[in-house]
Amino acid sequence: MTVSQIDEEVAKLLKLKAQIGGDEGKHQFTLKTAKGTRDYNPKQMAIRERVFNTIIRCFKRHGAETIDTPVFELKETLTGKYGEDSKLIYDLKDQGGELLSLRYDLTVPFARYLAMNKITNIKRYHIAKVYRRDNPAMTRGRYREFYQCVNDRRILDGMFAVCGVPDDKFRTICSTVDKLDKMSWEDVKSEMVNEKGLSEEAADQIGQYVSMQGGMDLAERLLQDAKMSQSKQACAGLTDMKQLFSYLQLFQVTDKVVFDLSLARGLDYYTGVIYEAILTQNCPVNVSATQNGVDEKAEEGVSVGSVAGGGRYDGLVGMFDPKGRKVPCVGVSIGIERVFSIMEQKAEASARKVRTTETQVMVASAQKNLLNERLRLTAELWNAGIKTEVMYKKNPKLLSQLQHCEDSGIPLVAILGEQELKDGVVKLRTVHSREEVSHTHNSLFTSVWSPSPLVTIPGTLGGC
Amino acid sequence: MTVSQIDEEVAKLLKLKAQIGGDEGKHQFTLKTAKGTRDYNPKQMAIRERVFNTIIRCFKRHGAETIDTPVFELKETLTGKYGEDSKLIYDLKDQGGELLSLRYDLTVPFARYLAMNKITNIKRYHIAKVYRRDNPAMTRGRYREFYQCVNDRRILDGMFAVCGVPDDKFRTICSTVDKLDKMSWEDVKSEMVNEKGLSEEAADQIGQYVSMQGGMDLAERLLQDAKMSQSKQACAGLTDMKQLFSYLQLFQVTDKVVFDLSLARGLDYYTGVIYEAILTQNCPVNVSATQNGVDEKAEEGVSVGSVAGGGRYDGLVGMFDPKGRKVPCVGVSIGIERVFSIMEQKAEASARKVRTTETQVMVASAQKNLLNERLRLTAELWNAGIKTEVMYKKNPKLLSQLQHCEDSGIPLVAILGEQELKDGVVKLRTVHSREEVSHTHNSLFTSVWSPSPLVTIPGTLGGC
Structure with a gap:
């Protein structure tokens, strides 16, 4: 049999299995997120956090307060506000009780909030997801x-x-x-x-x-x-x-x-x-130009x-007020998904690694049977407010502990060995320079905290 | 007519008006959030931010990464995971296309995410709302x-x-x-x-x-x-x-x-x-004890x-994997609403004011017709990264500008007057001490930025 014949046979058998409900019928799930939605992995979240922080910093600089409203509203709250776009609203199923819809924007819930609380003066920002039943074609570039x-x-x-x-x-x-x-x-x-x-x-x-x-x-x-x-x-x-x-x-x-x-x-x-x-x-x-021997467009x-x-939108709040009192409003909505997709692409194009944790120190051991000692030091560092990680294996190899630091950008390793324990010291290794310095317990904590080059944690994203 | 008779008459008339659809029928809305949901006002959000930051700091200290998943999942993703609680799941209306439900917890979407991305090793935290059709009786205390x-x-x-x-x-x-x-x-x-x-x-x-x-x-x-x-x-x-x-x-x-x-x-x-x-x-x-003349319980x-x-939950990810491969998992879910309600109550009980903005300086004027000068200085402060506010009226009274600072906890006021403009200086007033110092443009910026007592912004919440 050729490889492709085998693949074909396997596919047939799996299809048959699915039909007869193999493995107690558990595996007929479609393993996907709902159409038009996506997950964010840790790297994407790190970038998203950066984007949000930049935006929030700007809002705060201008003296804005923040509020939050529920993800769904009474259906009637959204009715008659969006013109032709109303068909794109997600409704919840009628399961008894109120008829509900997912919010379509943050503006209408905000107007409802102002009317409900009789607020006529507020500078607010609101960061939240909104839901629209359309097919957003994400242009990237x-x-x-x-x-x-x-x-x-x-x-x-x-x-x-x-x-x-x-x-x-x-x-x-x-x-x-x-x-x-x-x-x-x-x-x-x-x-x-x-x-x-x-x-x-x-x-x-x-x-x-x-x-x-x-x-x-x-x-x-x-x-x-x-x-x-x-x-x-x-x-x-x-x-x-x-x-x-x-x-x-x-x-x-x-x-x-x-x-x-x-x-x-x-x-x-x-x-x-x-x-x-x-x-x-x-x-x-x-138009192409040649520079440094490389073709550039x-x-x-x-x-x-x-x-x-x-x-x-000076009329919207009045639509919710029993007496029709108008509250003038003006605002802006930022399409964060688009901004985020741009930043994500920038990060991909850059050689810089995006860190997904902020861990400062890995507590590692050079010899076997030091799990308890590693855990004890880890707890001490945590209690001192230091972001610390430790590998969960009983006897991890030193090399794999150091490799994990390289992979995840942890800048420091606190290394415990039989000799160090006897001497009452801890070896502190700087990952990028491979420099190692012995520290007493106290000087270890100070070293990790001090704003020396040792603790420079590489930025997660340049230029944003 | 007595007052209560008038009230009664007004109520009757308003009811009649509602029946005949007064004011173009716009005002028959029920002005409320959906049952079981609530808004968060700026003060509540400031407290919520504190609570979240405390929790996130802890997760980060322990080296956790964060992810995000959509607010709704395919209905079948949630089916068969919650036993008797399944009846509490919010379903979306069938509007054509996939059958969807709002997430009931973050664990099942997380298991779906792990299976979909074939992840077997991750320490993640996820802060997001979940939706349950029950009547949560919030015990406060x-x-x-x-x-x-x-x-x-x-x-x-x-x-x-x-x-x-x-x-x-x-x-x-x-x-x-x-x-x-x-x-x-x-x-x-x-x-x-x-x-x-x-x-x-x-x-x-x-x-x-x-x-x-x-x-x-x-x-x-x-x-x-x-x-x-x-x-x-x-x-x-x-x-x-x-x-x-x-x-x-x-x-x-x-x-x-x-x-x-x-x-x-x-x-x-x-x-x-x-x-x-x-x-x-x-x-x-x-049991009551008398102390300082006050009865204490x-x-x-x-x-x-x-x-x-x-x-x-070692079996959950396997339920999503086509081959039933198990991924051992262990986790904790924090009922943030409850924690938040406790912190809110603490804040209410304390005399301390909860700040809802982080504004450092208010740009004020002592005389009329200085709007342009106020706006120009405000823009300069914003561009220097200083959190600055300015009142939007053309000619606000100095007293009302100072009062706004008292009310919202803004610690500094930069005051412009005809004389100051002529002399090329700005008066910087510390709100709590009422101390005023004249500054040149440059020294103003340094003063606001310097870590002197001038810029101590009162904390928004004690002890959390």
């Missing part, structure tokens, strides 16, 4: 920089009005405009005219506006625009846009922000300024979509 | 100390065998034994005999064993016990128990651990050692149930 697009719902609505879009078509035309990041203007226009029944003239007028990008200057120009200035709404939005740019000037970030009349955002609940953070990808193009920035987005 | 109960499933099964419990009744009798923390032995015995059909003689024999508590000595005595020693299983469990106590001696924690033959644990998947961490509550009893330790529990 190397990203060079990012910038932010800004627009205002009132400018969009004013623009629609002055271009002759009927009132009842605002939202659906807005959805079509939102596709400009993925479709050409020709295709967007065709959808407006042929699918949504807009007049070609109105579409063309919209086309002129949505191609505009700029800053303070553009807002000023549009306030003078013969058509645009006819809309009170548009003027209100443009005036606020000017104010926003005056703050951006104070913060010295105008080079990162673009006022873009094509930005629409999908969700229904925005009432004012809207924005997105866009990453620019490094894409190889067909010239690279060009290409937009790969948004990693964050948000806006003002 | 002041807790003094905790201890751990230990037993072994094999000792229990061996005990059942030698006491004459039929094989097919092991699990159900085990469930009854598990109730000994809430029920008297008489009631437990009655359930065994009258509901589960066990002979009175067998029940009495069990009764003698389950009253036993001890340590190494008890394990040794039971290994000599005429009846117990007849069971191979019990002997294996008792031998391991002796080994466990020898390690506990090395770690010097024997005073915290009790070998308790009544400990059973509900879940089906345990195969060896099982344990629980029990809190002892301070309960007022009827003497207090006595009363068990209020477990805050953590776990055990060995």
